[in-house]
Every structure is written in structure tokens, then in C-alpha cells.
Amino acid sequence: MPVSGLGPYDDQNVFARILRGEIPCQKIYEDEFALAFHDIAPQAPVHVLVIPKGRFVSFADFSAQAPAPLISGFFRAVGTVAREMGLDAEGYRLLANMGPLAGQEVPHFHVHIFAGKPLGRMLVASAGQ
Ligand code: AMP
Numbered sequence: 001m002p003v004s005g006l007g008p009y010d011d012q013n014v015f016a017r018i019l020r021g022e023i024p025c026q027k028i029y030e031d032e033f034a035l036a037f038h039d040i041a042p043q044a045p046v047h048v049l050v051i052p053k054g055r056f057v058s059f060a061d062f063s064a065q066a067p068a069p070l071i072s073g074f075f076r077a078v079g080t081v082a083r084e085m086g087l088d089a090e091g092y093r094l095l096a097n098m099g100p101l102a103g104q105e106v107p108h109f110h111v112h113i114f115a116g117k118p119l120g121r122m123l124v125a126s127a128g129q
Contacts, residue, residue, distance in 0.1 A: 019053060034077035059109055
């Protein structure tokens with residue numbers, strides 16, 4: 001069972017459907033471990049999503065259940081995407097929402113990459129409350 005409050009993996013979630021090629025994405029990078037594509041509603045000049053190739057609902061699920069080669073391959077792919085997009089010099093932010101309090105909307109583990117402008121404080125809404 002997945003390790004998070006998100007329930008069992010839903011094969012109809014939007015990222016599962018993107019992985020199966022059932023709906024399109026603006027692909028940036030793909031290897032045996034990961035797929036990276038532009039977020040459909042970008043919140044920064046660069047807003048990329050990187051998803052693992054596997055049925056994991058969240059970071060909690062992925063970190064606890066994924067085989068080690070997939071965990072390492074996935075995070076290496078995140079770094080490769082950022083480097084190949086030329087983001088290393090100016091910098092970028094990684095973000096992974098996990099579960100209800102973080103506002104995770106899509107129940108397939110994903111890492112956001114934000115870049116292209118000063119990104120400000122880490123948390124904006126209800127900071128410190
Ligand atoms: P989260 O709130 O961390 O679950 O983020 C989900 C992200 O997926 C949001 O930033 C959405 O804009 C993005 N998203 C949802 N559907 C799509 C899609 N079909 N293609 C690309 N990004 C999507």
C-alpha cells in the first residue's frame with residue numbers, strides 16, 4: 001500500500017495518462033526512470049514537472065517503496081533536466097507537494113522545477129501561521 005493519505009494509486013490520474021501517451025505533454029526529457037515536461041499552468045518563467053516511471057502516489061510512497069535504482073535514477077534525471085535547461089548558473093527551486101496540507105493535486109509523485117526569476121521566500125501563503 002502507498003505510504004500517504006492519498007489512497008491507492010489511481011491509474012487514471014493525469015500523469016499516469018501522460019506516461020502512457022494517452023494525453024499529450026510538452027516533453028523536455030525522458031529516460032528509463034523519468035519523464036520531464038512543462039507544467040500546464042506555469043507559476044514561474046520556467047516551471048517543469050519531473051515524474052518517475054512507476055506507480056507512486058507521493059514522495060512518501062516513492063521514498064519508502066521505490067527500488068533504489070529508480071530513486072537514484074529519478075533524482076539524477078531531475079538534475080540532468082535542470083542542467084540541460086541551463087539552469088545551474090542562475091539557480092532554481094525544487095518542490096514536491098506531499099499530501100493534503102501541502103496541496104498535492106495530482107496523486108503521482110512529481111518534483112516541480114521553478115526558475116527564471118528571483119523566486120522570493122520559500123512559503124508565501126500564511127507564512128509562519
Ligand atoms: P501539485 O499541486 O504539486 O500536485 O502539482 C500538480 C501540477 O500539475 C500543477 O502545477 C498543475 O498545473 C500541473 N498539471 C496538471 N495537469 C497537467 C497536465 N495535463 N500537463 C502538465 N501539467 C499539469
